[in-house]
Amino acid sequence: MAEDEIVVRLTDVSKIYPLPSGDVIALDHISLTIKKGEFVAIIGPSGSGKSTLLNQLGCLDVPTQGDLEIGGKLVRDMTDYELTDLRLVTIGFIFQKFNLLPLLSAYENVEYPYTLKYRKKDTTGRVSKLLAMVGINEDRARHKPPELSGGQQQRVAIARALVNNPKILLCDEPTGNLDSKTGILVMSMLRKLNEKGKTLIIVTHDPGIAEQADRIITIRDGRVV
Secondary structure, eight states: OOGGGEEEEEEEEEEEEOOTTOOEEEEEEEEEEEETTOEEEEEOOTTSSHHHHHHHHTTSSOOSEEEEEETTEEGGGOOHHHHHHHHHHTEEEEETTOOOOTTSOHHHHHHHHHHHHHSSOOOSSHHHHHHHHTTOOHHHHTSOGGGSOHHHHHHHHHHHHHTTOOSEEEEESTTTTSOHHHHHHHHHHHHHHHHTTOEEEEEOSOHHHHTTSSEEEEEETTEEO
16 A cells, blocks of 8 residues: 555544543554545444544544554644644534524625635635535525435535545435435545545444445444454
């Protein structure tokens, strides 16, 4: 495997939360690599460390020990500014509960990360194109998230994750709050993005979703099994 094919590398990563009743080991000496363009599913029982691992991959948290590299860069050596830029540009997040801003319209929600990156509103038409791509028309784009269905909100969330053209998409139970028909449509969108070259990492309880992945990583008691 060529070195430049690896977009994520964890080397002996542990995450420990100190508590008065005793340390909780959420991740226990995990080492793994993920290649550019892979579709990886992370599965395991509740409390196994899946979400903690996803938070590490998204640079939302830092390892207690061990090294995390994203795109060949060691995360622990990055400044706060560099970490923010990494999360804004290199990584796109899609959450089970959508995490849209309720007071902004669907359009404004998608545009928001773009504005943070470029310090200006989108004049290129990219936001509108992404919303159209995920099936949100101009009328729905003017609505706020509470006025949209769960499926529509997840489509908006996918468009938002793509607005800065990230290399990696991190998805935390992306179909968990959707009915089965809408879940299938959302997974079809994500697979198409993967086929176009996006690295797709999904945490899921759904074996049907996991089976669609190129590779399944099983976490149990904070370890890869």
